Amino acid sequence: MRPSASSSPCLRTPSQTAGPFVSLGTEWLTDAGMVSESDPSAIIVFGSVVDGDERPVTDAMLEFWQTGAAGASLAGSPQSCSGLARALCGPDGGYRVVTAKPAALPGPAGQLQAPHIDVSIFARGLLQRLVTRIYFSDEEANEADPVLVGLEGPDLRNRLVAQRSNADDLGSAKGAPRYHFDVHLQGDRETVFFGPW
Amino acid sequence: MTGAEAIPGSPSVLDPPYDYPGYNSTRLRAPKMGLRPMPPGSADKGGPVFGDGLVVAEDHDLTLGHTGEPVGQRIIVTGRLSDSAGRPVRRQLVEIWQANAAGRYRHDMDRHPAPLDPNFTGVGRCLTDDDGHYRFVTVQPGAYPWKNHYNAWRPAHIHFSVFGTSFVDRLITQMYFPGDPLLALDPIYQSIGDRRAAELLVAKFDMATTVESWALGYVFDIVVGGAGPTPADS
Numbered sequence: 001m002r003p004s005a006s007s008s009p010c011l012r013t014p015s016q017t018a019g020p021f022v023s024l025g026t027e028w029l030t031d032a033g034m035v036s037e038s039d040p041s042a043i044i045v046f047g048s049v050v051d052g053d054e055r056p057v058t059d060a061m062l063e064f065w066q067t068g069a070a071g072a073s074l075a076g077s078p079q080s081c082s083g084l085a086r087a088l089c090g091p092d093g094g095y096r097v098v099t100a101k102p103a104a105l106p107g108p109a110g111q112l113q114a115p116h117i118d119v120s121i122f123a124r125g126l127l128q129r130l131v132t133r134i135y136f137s138d139e140e141a142n143e144a145d146p147v148l149v150g151l152e153g154p155d156l157r158n159r160l161v162a163q164r165s166n167a168d169d170l171g172s173a174k175g176a177p178r179y180h181f182d183v184h185l186q187g188d189r190e191t192v193f194f195g196p197w
Numbered sequence: 198m199t200g201a202e203a204i205p206g207s208p209s210v211l212d213p214p215y216d217y218p219g220y221n222s223t224r225l226r227a228p229k230m231g232l233r234p235m236p237p238g239s240a241d242k243g244g245p246v247f248g249d250g251l252v253v254a255e256d257h258d259l260t261l262g263h264t265g266e267p268v269g270q271r272i273i274v275t276g277r278l279s280d281s282a283g284r285p286v287r288r289q290l291v292e293i294w295q296a297n298a299a300g301r302y303r304h305d306m307d308r309h310p311a312p313l314d315p316n317f318t319g320v321g322r323c324l325t326d327d328d329g330h331y332r333f334v335t336v337q338p339g340a341y342p343w344k345n346h347y348n349a350w351r352p353a354h355i356h357f358s359v360f361g362t363s364f365v366d367r368l369i370t371q372m373y374f375p376g377d378p379l380l381a382l383d384p385i386y387q388s389i390g391d392r393r394a395a396e397l398l399v400a401k402f403d404m405a406t407t408v409e410s411w412a413l414g415y416v417f418d419i420v421v422g423g424a425g426p427t428p429a430d431s
Binding site for chain 2: 010011012013014015016017018019020021022023024025026028029051052053055057059063065066081082083084105107108109113118120122123124125126127128129130131133146147150151185186190191192193194195196197
């Protein structure tokens with residue numbers, strides 16, 4: 001039966017887990033990041049994903065979504081995708097992604113939203129993706145961001161803020177700014193997740 | 198498990214919950230705090246744009262790219278990607294991955310003692326056409342055992358990853374095959390409480406897609422969009 005443009009909306013296809021072998025189908029796109037590491041707008045976001053026992057999640061796939069936010073540097077070449085950077089967790093649960101730091105954006109109500117990236121997390125054991133947001137510790141606009149301000153207390157707010165890192169990164173010879181963001185699926189430091197959508 | 202029931206913590210009644218005791222891996226991975234309302238603006242952020250050179254025509258045929266043909270029943274899987282108002286999702290990426298005919302993934306972490314097929318990787322992708330259609334050529338994947346419970350078997354399935362036109366449309370799901378007795382026993386499939394929604398994941402065998410003397414055909418349409426009904430165009 002074909003969906004057709006009619007007055008009765010079609011039932012949406014439900015989600016299923018990406019499973020433990022998500023890297024098999026998705027790894028190819030991790031090299032097609034929207035910016036190269038030498039681009040002046042490039043940043044590196046790195047961290048780990050851990051479960052409710054604080055054990056590394058070794059089979060997660062993360063997608064960083066920021067369509068058009070940083071202007072020309074996001075224009076795609078035929079070999080790339082724009083607006084999306086994808087990363088896979090390694091055997092230690094760690095991930096690392098090169099992306100672009102977005103600008104502050106006006107929200108729907110006209111209120112300025114601090115620079116942020118919307119993130120989807122897929123893994124075995126997640127029947128649905130999880131959705132969170134990454135803010136940046138060196139942005140004053142965080143103080144007035146409606147989403148951050150809406151969270152109760154600095155502890156919860158900080159769970160969405162990637163910390164600017166000064167540690168050396170051997171893989172980052174170009175000196176792109178680095179931000180540390182861990183995802184806690186469960187537990188005392190559970191990441192703030194959003195939904196439904 | 199019949200009928201739709203609102204499950205706390207679930208993005209929508211049509212989707213499975215995060216915390217589903219029948220599926221062991223949810224136990225330490227399902228968030229417990231409850232979801233916060235989606236931030237204003239996130240939902241409508243546009244989808245990624247994929248360069249024409251990123252996906253080549255051969256990527257849709259999983260039986261190519263090796264020295265010989267893979268073992269297994271050759272199949273065609275095709276369908277239409279649309280939003281909940283029936284509008285096509287054009288020129289967007291569809292990715293699939295699957296086990297081989299013996300039920301084994303080409304992945305280091307797959308320890309199932311079934312043979313790998315030197316002629317099958319199990320990964321494909323394509324862009325939808327201007328009417329939202331996609332098409333893959335592959336082989337029928339095998340069922341395989343997993344450790345969730347005693348004598349647990351995953352029904353044969355193909356993983357599908359699709360993008361729509363906005364952030365809310367992003368979907369990873371699994372396509373199943375009609376008439377599979379393992380569906381009734383599979384906690385991942387059964388985690389969808391609404392039977393009508395679950396049945397959308399079962400492809401339809403289709404003689405019009407079947408190619409004589411070559412491959413069986415299945416149709417699997419995918420509808421993406423937010424949880425709420427989309428107002429009809431009028």
